[in-house]
Amino acid sequence: MRKNLPSALLIAFLLLLWQGAAMGINAAYILPSPVQILVRLWELREPLFLVHLPATMGVTAFGLFISIALGLLLAVSMDWNPKLEKALYPVIVASQTIPTTAIAPLFILWFGYGIWSKVLVTILMTFFPIAITVFDGLKGTKREMEELLLTYGASKKDIFIKLKLPTALPHFFSAVKMSVPLSVIGAAIAEWLGAQKGLGYFSKRMMTQLDGAGVFAPVVLLSVVAMAAVGVISMIERKLIKWRKEL
């Protein structure tokens, strides 16, 4: 707790600054104050928590789940088969430079306002980092350790299970922690572009009503949920990876 004190103080200071500036400008439709946002969050609690948050979380969870499954599959197959690696790795790396947010509208165009267009945007944003990070983890095993296992008569499968998986586990967790905020962003952007519910959609609707605090409220909610999710994952990680300090 103590080591977080300086950053907690900094955040408190920034919030105060924000509150002061907002009160000075006094135009809530441009810059609502933190207090106004919290009040609005409370007022809007029913639609936010009962309708829009579940919608966005659904998209995020669904997209993230598919991304992790696909990313792992791809990482493992590239590690298993060097030909696949040669063919796919450069393509995957290059594809990371595509600005996903810019092509997101295409998905709305093709797949409509339903859940699939959003899930696709989310997958597109998270799939590549997961595949690459996990793959690098699998490749990052020490050659000496692999050779040691070979001298014990290990098969390719043994090496994968006893050496590669444990080595890649921390990478997997980093990838997931990185992907949670990305998937939330992906879902919110897709909803912003075209949807019937979800926090992104809600935020946009408040914008058209010039309700500044109403625009911010779902954004704050999203951030808090994403941070909480990363926190939970970190906890699982610490439970599972006790040896990490040495790496």
Add this chain to the structure above:
Amino acid sequence: MLEFQNVTFRYPEDHLLMMENLSFSVEDRAFVSIIGASGCGKSTIFRLINGLEQPDEGEILVDGKPIAELRQYSAFMPQKDLLFPWRSVEKNICLPMELQGVPEKEQDERCVEVLEQVGLLDYRKKYPKELSGGMKQRVAFARTLLSGADMLLLDEPFSALDYLTRVEMQEWLLHQWEHFHKTILFITHDVEEAVFLSQSIYVIKERPFSEMERVEVPLTYPRSRSDLKRPDIADLKERLIGKLRKGVSL
């Protein structure tokens, strides 16, 4: 008995041969060291024995049979302990048995037995990061033992340790060797270490090499460090250092 018969080897990436027509042998239950300047091919001999590399020509036999037909005839212990950080001491040393499909109950028994012998029973559940350098090497040695092979290939196992720990580990290793009746082939670039530990020493003088000069150490076991001060032993050390220096071009 281990035999190299006219073994020639070159790494595909290298232009220079590593060894040419090399023949030598190591008797069962012997403690034999190989010394040579770094880069002269000591580790390569081990890679050939444990099958990580294949000779271009010649044959390697264990008890008269080509090693390609054999399994678990040798166990390799590298310079770095290479303990898996995510496994406890116990799980680390069970690894070779796990790979051989030894039943868990038997793994457990043999693990306890060996840990007791190497003096680490209390550290069974600890993780490698909680151990000192010397302890890690002892765990790595226990793991090597439990691979079940009769010939242990130790590649500069103590060279990363500080001097006092190293001296202690050398005495400890001799003790283990007498207890387990294994053949030990020991690589080092430290002449004193080789003299203190081994019955015979093979010297690699240059690269590529086609023979290793064999030198016998006129000491019996158990040994003590004061034996190293005997005039004939001090003289032997000097001679060995002289042989090595001829091979080094600066």
